[in-house]
Amino acid sequence: MIDRIIELLASLIAVIFVFAPHEYAHAFVAYKNGDPTAKIRGRMSLNPLKHIDPTGFLLCVFAGFGWAKPVPIDPYNFRKYKTGMFTTAIAGVVVNYIIAFLAYLIYILIIRFLVPAMVGVNVLAYLARFLYNTFYLIFAYSLFSFCFNLLPMYPLDGFRVVEAFTRQLNPVQKFLRNYGPMILIILIVESFLCGVVIDYVENAQVARIVSYFDILGYVGWFAQNILGFPIKAAWDWILKI
Secondary structure, three states: OOHHHHHHHHHHHHHHHHHHHHHHHHHHHHHHOOOOOOHOOOOOOOOOHHEOHHHHHHHHHHOOOOEOOOOOOOOOHOOOOHHHHHHHHHHHHHHHHHHHHHHHHHHHHHHHHHHHHHHOOHHHHHHHHHHHHHHHHHHHHHHHHEEEEOOOOOOHHHHHHHHHHHHOOOOHHHHHHHHHHHHHHHHHHHHHHHHHHHHOOOOHHHHHHHHHHOHHHHHHHHHHHHHHHHHHHHHHHHOOO
């Protein structure tokens, strides 16, 4: 019971550390490119309450996938349209990668120095477990946010990247804008159900077959094993010097 509470609290804090800086980065870069829309509407802030979408937040905490409220922008205010659209679109994921880089360092330091000093079943041991869970989830969620948000579905950042380099009115962009939210919800629900089956089914072969259909699971694998590898390798090398 206590372990489950620790996991939920760690997940809650991790989501906040991923969402709030991500959305702030969008607002800040848009402002620097000449668009004050997000600042005027109070979205250029690190206050998580300004950015949290209740449904997306709860899904992220309990299902591992979710979203924040998109930062409002008016691209026609940008001094250079394509530059403004592109830099504003990627600002959030760039910040997420930086956060993942720093969070992994803290996670490693906690594992190496804090956990051994707090061995035992007591309040300090639970605190150590909470801290390393929190920073590992910040690392993992940040990497997943990087990959997930670059999917070219409206209202994700990948769609904004597509907008920056294509004509505004074309069939592909229109399809992604109209059906993107629906596709994302289907993917999240499908991945959640696959996870439930994998966790509770006793037949290992069935679980393995179900995992093949977890589409967002492949995104998570790529985030952890490909995007996460340079971060892990860099800190492992630095800390051995």
